[in-house]
Amino acid sequence: MTLLPPGKRFDWANFGVRVLSAVVLVPAVLFAVWTGAWLFLVMIAVAVALLAIEWGGMTAPGAPARVSAAVTAAVLAGVLMAHQGHVHLAWLAAGAGALAAAVIARGVSERPADAALGVVYIGIPCLCLVWLQATHQGPWWTMMLLAITWSADIGAYAVGNALKGPKLWPRISPNKTWSGFAGGLATAMAAGVAVVFFSPFQLNLAAAALVGLLGGLATMGGDLWESVLKRRFGVKDSGDLIPGHGGLLDRVDGLMFAVVVVAVARLVNARGWGH
Incomplete structure (x- = not known):
């Protein structure tokens, strides 16, 4: 046996x-x-x-x-x-x-x-x-962006390490799992709602959850894209600036995608969506 x-x-x-x-x-x-x-x-x-x-x-x-x-x-x-x-x-x-x-x-x-x-x-x-x-309420929008990105990253890492399970894309990023993916999306949505709930935000909670979901998807998409780039250039990390994370690119790869999504959401919100 x-x-x-x-x-x-x-x-x-x-x-x-x-x-x-x-x-x-x-x-x-x-x-x-x-x-x-x-x-x-x-x-x-x-x-x-x-x-x-x-x-x-x-x-x-x-x-x-x-x-x-x-x-x-x-x-x-x-x-x-x-x-x-x-x-x-x-x-x-x-x-x-x-x-x-x-x-x-x-x-x-x-x-x-x-x-x-x-x-x-x-x-x-x-x-x-x-x-x-x-933009109007720009610091709050930036705060929501950061909260979504950091929550998605922490949630994916914590849940993925705790629950393990099937790999998300083993050829590109062997450590990422579907459980981590789901955990990251859940925490990103919760972060978006929490920032709006506890701030003078001009955004309803359903819209905040949607921004959190899309921002979480973008965060993990950016992380996977960085993994593709590192494999292409044959490096493990982009640098060694930040302990536990590697280089700054390794730390903000998800943020670089998520900020585009949140900026689009802000632009749409300026036209009356989400009130």
Whole structure:
């Protein structure tokens, strides 16, 4: 009789490191969200530089500094324009920056498409985040975005580790399970409802649950997309900046997708939906 191997226990050590990292990062992010536009802009600018450095190191090993600088400059040009209220020009600047980054990458014998993708991948979420924060009740919308994203990530990790079960997409991300997927969606919906319930939000609870559901789906979609990218470029993590998470790209991959969904929800809400 062959005994089945014991199931993998809940990884309390890694979970603890993740919690400690969050204890440090979360207050800093929330302080920037509520303190003022300029501190929020500085936070985004620092994040753009760090993300671009990781992107250059991951996709352009022959000339990481030049590609990272090109991606940083392109994204920040659009972010600054969006911060000044010139949103349409910001999108044009991001598009032009993607082309410029591709030209620079080609000039140093790196893949132009990967450099351009870096501008698109990092730039679109940043422009959406700047726009979202600047709208009416923008800090509350940003708070809901963060709550949904963090809850989806924590819920998926905790439930998936506790319940295990069938794998979600083993070829791309062998550790993710369907139980974790369901847990992440449930906690994301609960987070969306909780933020609206305990705040002066102009959004009904059913709409908040829907935003939570879509934001949770986007969060896990972004996480899977990052796994695809890392497999393509042959790296385990995008970096080692954050203990328990790897690089900053590993930490905000879900947020980068979710912010687009929440920005669209905010745009639709401005037209009278969800009241």
